[in-house]
Amino acid sequence: MRFFKHGDSLAIVLPEPLRKNSGVQENDEYEFFEVEHGAFVLIGKAKLADQAKRSVFASMCVKTVSPPSAAPVEQKQTPIPSKPAVKPVTPFELIERKGFFIVENEADAKNLSKALEQEIKAGLVRGVRGFDKKFYVVSTLFLKAMSQKFGAALSGKEPLTPAQLAQAASCDENACNAVLQVLKEDGDVLEKKRGYFVAVK
Numbered sequence: 001m002r003f004f005k006h007g008d009s010l011a012i013v014l015p016e017p018l019r020k021n022s023g024v025q026e027n028d029e030y031e032f033f034e035v036e037h038g039a040f041v042l043i044g045k046a047k048l049a050d051q052a053k054r055s056v057f058a059s060m061c062v063k064t065v066s067p068p069s070a071a072p073v074e075q076k077q078t079p080i081p082s083k084p085a086v087k088p089v090t091p092f093e094l095i096e097r098k099g100f101f102i103v104e105n106e107a108d109a110k111n112l113s114k115a116l117e118q119e120i121k122a123g124l125v126r127g128v129r130g131f132d133k134k135f136y137v138v139s140t141l142f143l144k145a146m147s148q149k150f151g152a153a154l155s156g157k158e159p160l161t162p163a164q165l166a167q168a169a170s171c172d173e174n175a176c177n178a179v180l181q182v183l184k185e186d187g188d189v190l191e192k193k194r195g196y197f198v199a200v201k
Helices: 016-022 045-053 091-098 106-115 117-121 140-154 162-169 173-186
Strands: 003-006 009-012 030-036 039-044 100-103 125-129 135-139 189-193 196-199
Touching: 039 045, 091 100, 091 106, 091 135, 100 106, 100 173, 106 117, 106 125, 106 135, 117 125, 125 140, 125 173, 135 140, 135 173, 140 162, 140 173, 140 196, 162 173, 173 189
Parallel strands: none
Antiparallel strands: 003 009, 030 039, 100 135, 125 135, 189 196
């Protein structure tokens, strides 16, 4: 594709095969965003409104956007093969990949809980609310792996902060904190004072 002069503006030709594949129709309304210099996103207003309703997934999911469109112009003669759409990542798939997720507010936590209802019932995902009012969600497999990794570090006499534990276990501090919150809920670790944890013996 290339930009060309269209009145006082620049436009982009949308080849007919690509238009048919994406379902773009004449007079469809789209929003145009510049994500960074030289990189743009074009998204339908209806899709944008739907994404806004599910804002909890905005940071979790890969968004599928339609190819750029322009005012009706004469089509290029040579058709360009369309690219297959990128399938959005579900909340559970993201948690499986990352191992954990931290939700900042109750409204988003409720939406996420509803989206993960089947996985929670199946015991694949665990979630708790911390004293900091954040919600910590971890996959069961990640919880087990991290618990084993903590091992000797948490069994010492001195309680550790998530940052100290992350350094000792060579892992992400946020991941440590999420796992600690669930282990505390299960009674496997004790928060001796705020932010300091030790294994229950």
